[in-house]
Amino acid sequence: MPGIFISFEGPDGAGKTTALQNLVPLLKACTDEELVVSREPGGSPISEKIRKIILDITDDHMDDRTEALLYAAARRQHLIDVILPALNDGKIMLTDRFVDSSVAYQGGGREIGMDEVAKINDFAIDGHLPDLTIYFDVTPEVGLARIRKDHEEAMDRLEQASIDFHKRVHESYLKLVKDNPQRIVSIDASQDPDMVVADALAVIQKRFPDVFNGGN
Secondary structure (H helix, E strand, O other): OOOEEEEEEOOOOOOHHHHHHHHHHHHHHOOOOOEEEEEOOOOOHHHHHHHHHHHOOOOOOOOHHHHHHHHHHHHHHHHHHHHHHHHHOOOEEEEEOOHHHHHHHHHHHOOOOHHHHHHHHHHHHOOOOOOEEEEEEOOHHHHHHHHHHHHHHHOOOOOOOOHHHHHHHHHHHHHHHHHOOOOEEEEEOOOOHHHHHHHHHHHHHHHOOOOOOOOO
């Protein structure tokens, strides 16, 4: 069986990371295939080093295009080190963020241009888009309120950006959902967390019924 590549996307505070953590055991219970779980930026040793540079709150003078290029570089290394080996072995690859994050955050949020950032990442990923992307939708106001409640003292450089930045990110994500209906499925992340996980599980089972059919 060829591998399956699923990415999880959403603005800051959408709860996708927690949802993914809670989703993994449910997925393992309904398939016999091996799951590989990773994240971006990061996911492999070199990519994690780049992550530290990108998110360091002391790097407040980083040029926007430098930021976009660093994300693309980290993504390329993650693809080579983790994603492609998993897919080539027929495994199920789950990643917390992938290319859509750069298009939304740097392309839209930083106003570099969604098409321009997409082109940078086309070079980095060399055609390897996810088979399915689940987008956890929440308004910037709700997402940022969640972040401040949970870890305001540890907010990273992007989380500390202005509300206008986060509104542009959200609008960019909505455009990506509209423009990629075959790949991206949006779920309401403002619901109760258990409902969010249930919706994500249902989306995956509907898309890949022969793989997530109950396992043993």
